Amino acid sequence: MVAAGLYLKRFYTVVRGEVLVLPSRVIVALFFLVLLGMPLISQDPYLIRIIVLTSIFAILAASWDLLSGFTGQMNFGHALFFGVGAYASAMLNVHLQVPPWMSVPLGAAAAVLTGLLVGIPCLRLKHTYLALTTMAFPIILMGIVFALPDFTGGELGISGVQRISNSLIGNYYIYVGIMLVLCTIMWKITDSHTGIIFHAIREDELAVKASGINTTRYKLMAFCLSGFFAGIAGGLYAHYMRIAGPSTLEVSMSFTVVIWAVFGGIATIYGPIAAVFILFPLLEFVRFWPEYRMLIFAVVVLLTLLYMPEGLIPWVRDKIEKECPRCKIRNVSTRKTCRICTAVLD
Amino acid sequence: MNIIITGLITGSMLALLAIGFSLIFGVARIVNIAHTAFYMVAGYCIYVLSVKLGLHPVLGMLIAVAVVTVLGLLAYKFLIDPIREHEAAVLIATIALAMIFQEAMLLIFTGDYLTVTALIEGYFILFGVKIFYQQVLTFGVVLVLLAVLWFLLMKTKLGLAIRSTAEDREVANLMGMNDSRLAMITMGISVALAGFTGAVIAPLTVLSPFMWMEPLILMMAVVVLGGLGSIKGSFVAAYILGFTEALVVFMIPKGAFLKGSVALTIMILVLLLRPEGLFGISFEEER
Numbered sequence: 001m002v003a004a005g006l007y008l009k010r011f012y013t014v015v016r017g018e019v020l021v022l023p024s025r026v027i028v029a030l031f032f033l034v035l036l037g038m039p040l041i042s043q044d045p046y047l048i049r050i051i052v053l054t055s056i057f058a059i060l061a062a063s064w065d066l067l068s069g070f071t072g073q074m075n076f077g078h079a080l081f082f083g084v085g086a087y088a089s090a091m092l093n094v095h096l097q098v099p100p101w102m103s104v105p106l107g108a109a110a111a112v113l114t115g116l117l118v119g120i121p122c123l124r125l126k127h128t129y130l131a132l133t134t135m136a137f138p139i140i141l142m143g144i145v146f147a148l149p150d151f152t153g154g155e156l157g158i159s160g161v162q163r164i165s166n167s168l169i170g171n172y173y174i175y176v177g178i179m180l181v182l183c184t185i186m187w188k189i190t191d192s193h194t195g196i197i198f199h200a201i202r203e204d205e206l207a208v209k210a211s212g213i214n215t216t217r218y219k220l221m222a223f224c225l226s227g228f229f230a231g232i233a234g235g236l237y238a239h240y241m242r243i244a245g246p247s248t249l250e251v252s253m254s255f256t257v258v259i260w261a262v263f264g265g266i267a268t269i270y271g272p273i274a275a276v277f278i279l280f281p282l283l284e285f286v287r288f289w290p291e292y293r294m295l296i297f298a299v300v301v302l303l304t305l306l307y308m309p310e311g312l313i314p315w316v317r318d319k320i321e322k323e324c325p326r327c328k329i330r331n332v333s334t335r336k337t338c339r340i341c342t343a344v345l346d
Numbered sequence: 347m348n349i350i351i352t353g354l355i356t357g358s359m360l361a362l363l364a365i366g367f368s369l370i371f372g373v374a375r376i377v378n379i380a381h382t383a384f385y386m387v388a389g390y391c392i393y394v395l396s397v398k399l400g401l402h403p404v405l406g407m408l409i410a411v412a413v414v415t416v417l418g419l420l421a422y423k424f425l426i427d428p429i430r431e432h433e434a435a436v437l438i439a440t441i442a443l444a445m446i447f448q449e450a451m452l453l454i455f456t457g458d459y460l461t462v463t464a465l466i467e468g469y470f471i472l473f474g475v476k477i478f479y480q481q482v483l484t485f486g487v488v489l490v491l492l493a494v495l496w497f498l499l500m501k502t503k504l505g506l507a508i509r510s511t512a513e514d515r516e517v518a519n520l521m522g523m524n525d526s527r528l529a530m531i532t533m534g535i536s537v538a539l540a541g542f543t544g545a546v547i548a549p550l551t552v553l554s555p556f557m558w559m560e561p562l563i564l565m566m567a568v569v570v571l572g573g574l575g576s577i578k579g580s581f582v583a584a585y586i587l588g589f590t591e592a593l594v595v596f597m598i599p600k601g602a603f604l605k606g607s608v609a610l611t612i613m614i615l616v617l618l619l620r621p622e623g624l625f626g627i628s629f630e631e632e633r
Contacts (some may be wrong), residue, residue, distance in 0.1 A: 074434075124617075128377055133614060141605055147604050258438065262437070262438045296451065306425065306439075
C-alpha cells in the first residue's frame with residue numbers, strides 16, 4: 001500500500017515535471033488519452049471508422065516523413081509501398097489463407113524488399129530527378145496490375161480479405177494501438193543516433209560523407225524503414241477495407257501523402273500525424289457537400305502554406321513555446337525565464 | 347503507319363509540354379505540377395469560346411492561350427512567389443493548384459467528356475491509312491511553335507538571359523539579370539506553351555477534368571529522360587516516348603494498360619545508365 005502510494009507520488013512528480021511544463025507534451029498526452037478512451041464515450045460505427053482510417057494514414061504520412069522529411073530523399077511514389085503492402089497481404093490472405101497477424105508483417109516485408117529494389121537504383125539520383133523517378137514506380141506497378149487481371153483482380157482489386165477482428169471495439173483498439181506504437185517507434189528512430197545522421201544527410205550530404213559515414217547505407221536504410229512502416233499501413237488498410245484495389249497505387253495517393261506531410265511540417269514525425277488527424281476528418285466532415293470537398297481541401301492546404309510555409313505544426317509550436325537562447329531547452333511562451341537555467345527569454 | 351502518326355502527335359504534344367515544364371524548372375527551380383492543369387484549362391476555354399459562344403476556332407484558341415497565360419501569371423505572383431524559398435511548399439502549392447483547377451472544371455462542366463470541333467474537317471488516305479487534316483495541322487503548328495521557341499531562346503537577349511539563369515542563377519544575377527522578373531517572364535512563356543498545347547490537342551482528344559494526370563506523368567518522364575533543363579533533350583525524349591507509347595499500344599495485346607509502364611521503365615533504365623538523363627548537364631552540387 002505504502003509502496004503503491006510512493007509509486008503514484010513519483011509518477012505524479014514525473015508527470016508534473018516533464019509533461020505539464022510544456023504545452024506540446026500536454027497535447028500529445030491528451031491525444032493518447034482521448035484516442036484510447038474514445039470508445040468509452042461514443043461507439044458510433046461511423047466515427048470509429050473515420051478514426052481507424054485516419055490512424056492508418058497517419059502511419060503512412062509519418063513513414064513518408066521518415067524517408068523524405070528526414071533524409072531529404074523526396075519520394076513522390078510513396079503509394080508504391082502502400083500498394084505493395086496492401087496487395088501482398090491481400091493476396092496472401094485470399095489466395096493462401098494466411099491469417100492477418102502473419103499477412104500484414106509479410107506484406108510489410110514485401111514492401112521492404114520493394115524499398116530495396118527501388119532504393120538501390122534511385123540512390124544514384126538526386127533532388128528533382130529522384131522525386132520524378134520515384135513517381136514512376138507505382139504507375140509501372142499499376143500497369144502490371146491491370147495487365148494481369150487473373151492474378152491481381154485487375155480494376156476491381158482483390159476483395160474478400162479477412163478482417164483482423166470481428167468486433168468493432170476490438171478492431172478500433174488494434175488499429176489505434178498499432179498506430180500509436182508504430183508512430184512512437186518512428187519518433188524514437190528519428191530521435192536516435194540514426195535519426196541525427198538522417199538529418200545531417202538532408203542538410204549536407206557531402207559533409208556527412210566527409211565525416212566517414214557511409215551515406216548510401218543510411219539512405220538505403222531510410223528507404224527500407226519507410227517501406228516497412230508504409231507496408232504495414234497498406235496491409236492494415238487492405239484488412240480493414242477488405243479489399244486491395246488499384247486505388248492504393250494511384251498518383252493522387254502519392255500526392256495526398258506528400259500534402260499531408262508538408263502541411264503538417266516535414267522532418268518532425270508528429271507534424272504529418274497531426275496533419276492527417278486534422279485534414280482527413282475535415283474531408284469527411286464536408287462529406288455532405290460532396291462537390292466542393294476536394295476544392296475545400298486544396299484551398300485549405302494552399303492558404304495554410306501561403307502563411308506557414310514551414311508547415312502548420314512547427315508554426316503552432318513556435319507560437320506556444322520558446323527556445324531558451326542559452327541551453328536550448330523549450331519553455332512555455334508565457335514564461336519570462338528559462339525553467340532549467342533561468343536565463344531570460346526574449 | 348498508324349504508329350508513326352500517333353507517335354508523332356503524342357511526341358509533339360509531350361515535347362511542347364516538357365519544354366515548358368523544363369524552362370520554368372531551369373530558371374526558377376519550380377517543379378510545376380500544375381503545368382498540365384493549365385493545358386486542361388486551355389482545352390476547356392476553347393470549348394467555351396468556340397462551341398458555346400460560337401467564336402471562330404482560331405480566335406478562340408488565341409483567347410484561350412491569353413486567358414491561361416494570365417491565369418498562370420496570377421497564380422505565380424500570388425501563390426508561388428511568396429513561398430519560393432520553401433521548395434517543398436511550392437511543390438504542394440502547385441499540386442493544390444492543379445486540384446483546384448480540376449475541381450473547378452468538374453463543378454462547371456461536370457465530369458462528362460466533351461469534344462471540340464476540328465478546324466478543318468476531312469481526311470486523306472496515305473498508304474491505306476486515314477490521316478485527318480487536323481492531325482497534319484496540329485503537327486505543323488507544333489513545329490512552328492518549336493521553331494519560334496528555338497529562335498526566342500537562342501537568338502534573343504531574353505533567351506540568353508533565360509538560358510544563363512538556368513545554368514547558374516547566382517552568376518546570372520551578378521551579371522545584372524533580374525532574377526524574379528525573369529522567373530515571371532519564363533512562367534508566362536511556360537504556361538503559354540501549355541496553353542498552346544491544349545489548344546492544338548483539344549480537337550484531337552476528349553476533354554475531361556482528369557485529362558491532366560496522364561500527360562503529367564509522361565511529361566515528367568520526358569523531362570527526366572531528356573535531362574532537366576535541356577530543351578534539346580526534352581525534344582528528343584518526347585519523340586522517343588511518344589513512339590514507344592504508340593508501339594506498345596498497337597503491338598502488344600492489352601497494351602493500353604501497359605503504355606505508361608513501358609515508357610516509364612525506359613526512363614528508369616536510361617537513368618540507371620546516365621543519372622543526369624540523355625542530354626542533361628550534371629548540375630554542380632548545390633549546397
